[in-house]
Amino acid sequence: MKIEKGDIIKIRCQGRVIRGLVDSAVNWAMPDEPDNWYIEFFSVDIDGVGYWKQGIDGGSVEVIK
Numbered sequence: 001m002k003i004e005k006g007d008i009i010k011i012r013c014q015g016r017v018i019r020g021l022v023d024s025a026v027n028w029a030m031p032d033e034p035d036n037w038y039i040e041f042f043s044v045d046i047d048g049v050g051y052w053k054q055g056i057d058g059g060s061v062e063v064i065k
Contacts, residue, residue: 001035001053001060001061001063002063003037003039004025004042004048005022005023005024005025007019007021007022007025007063007064008020008021008022008063008064008065009021009022009039009041009061009062009063009064010061010062010064011039011052011059011060011061012060012061013038013052013058013059013060014059016044016051016052017045018046018050019020019039019043019044019064020035020039020043020050021042021043022039022040022041023033023040023041023042023049024039024040025037025039026037026038026039026041035055035056037057037061038053039051039052039055039061045057
């Protein structure tokens, strides 16, 4: 999966769903490992800027647009 600045995403983790506009996204995963995203984003769901570390926070991400 490819995530870039300007994408609209949906993150599901820790019982929450957060939609956001990506400011930056880096996948730290090795080729034989699952995704390990670090994403900085703006979201009206949390009323501001946030970040998500998949390896620490768990969950999944999908690109909406």
